[in-house]
Amino acid sequence: MLKNAEHLIGYTLESCDGEIGQVKGFHCDDQHWTVRYLVADMGHWFRDRQILIPPSAITGVNLNMQTIDINLTKQQIDDIPALVHGETEARQLQDPRDPHRCSSHNLISSHVQGTDGDIGHIDDFLIDLDTWAIRYFIIDTRKWWLAKKVMLSSLWIERVNWLEAKVYVNLARETMKHTSPYTVLDPLNCRHESHRQRRREDWIKAMSHILGKSDNRELLKTQQNDHWLSGTTNQQ
Template identity: 30%
Template sequence: MFRSAKSCYNLAVEAADGVVGKVEQFLFDDQNWAIRYIVVDIGSWIFGKRVLLSPASIEEASKEKIVVKNTREQIQNSPTIDTANPVSRIEEQRLHNYYSWPFYWVYPEDYNSLGAALYPGLTKPYAYQPPEEDSALAEKSLRKESELEEEARKSHLRETKEVGGYSIQATDEQIGHLEDFILDDVHWVIRYLVIDTRNILPGKKVLIAPQWTKGIDWNEALVYVEFDKETIKDGPEYDPSIPLTRDMEKRLYNYYERPKYWEETAE
């Protein structure tokens, strides 16, 4: 269920009819930390080409490989997207139409690319909304069209390799850097940031859930968190060699006194 982002880099990507490339990194949504795409290097087939594959394409994910539903030919002929530049919504629409993937951006913000809640215990069910009156619907449609045009020029996608290494800013001072990400490969979301607190001797690794961050300064390469240095320093230590379990998660959430994403909360 849990795996580090770094452990996935260079994993083989196997299409329905054979290996097509390897995992280079991931693109995540900076609004909710959902994994939106796997960046796949298919350079052995087409020199220097990288393609994006949605979690909607994944058939199976193991320690050795990621198996997808598509054929090698379909992946090799997918729309070309320059991953070195921000990926626009227009480019995403073209890609999703090509593969017949669901449009994740029509889901509520706290849902993943498969239409499932990222935080099941803390998310209200996604319910169908009945049609509005014609006049209200027309006015809302015009506003929505304008918003979509503006949104199409933006990108909320970030590279895991780019953000890895960002400094961590506690409420009082900096406390190390972002070392890795812990991915939930069922819901395809970043569950935890692995923080190396080496700014504090002797230093250790700790986990912080993305919900406990206060924002990211992309220009300064800083991730702001809700806790002070001492709170983080005294938090449960994370050992990458030990698989993360639900008991370890409970200990972490209890320490920070935060609601557990897997438990339903009373209204």
């Protein structure tokens, strides 16, 4: 199941012995595009502090109740060191042992740079709740194409530059212009992924024309591992 990161903000965290706080944000891996930690706001439960909870501690997500179950006791949570002030908003966390950890606070609104110029900015991203992998980014392109948001597979991202607040992708602006608009589907599931798969052939033809490909097989071979194009998912 895929879920918008922004929609998970505010979900209640349920420990083994009761409610302990809410989801405040995420720390992500900008190399493998996974969620490293949930930023948990303890509020009045634990002296108004914030801590990091790894996805390995999560036992379930209830979308109807907007709760996330974790297999930690309140005592174990109280023993987790609190985040220092401003760490959740850091552009790049100053930890040489973990240079690819970044905050979702700064990931959202970062500019997306294509091969030939600015495409837009990151408005949100979709998390696979089974694996906590970041599968897609929602790109706001309204600066160039009025009121249009598009989905971008994380596999297209080549690198990130936090000093510039830019995410670089191996796509031209014209290619993004021809992708289908993103419509909020909550929750996004295999039925919606199947619908996206049915539009795959037209999307590839458009890209082939833009990139000057005379044979679509070359493009298919190049992108065979991209689950946005190939439609291979782990959805239940």
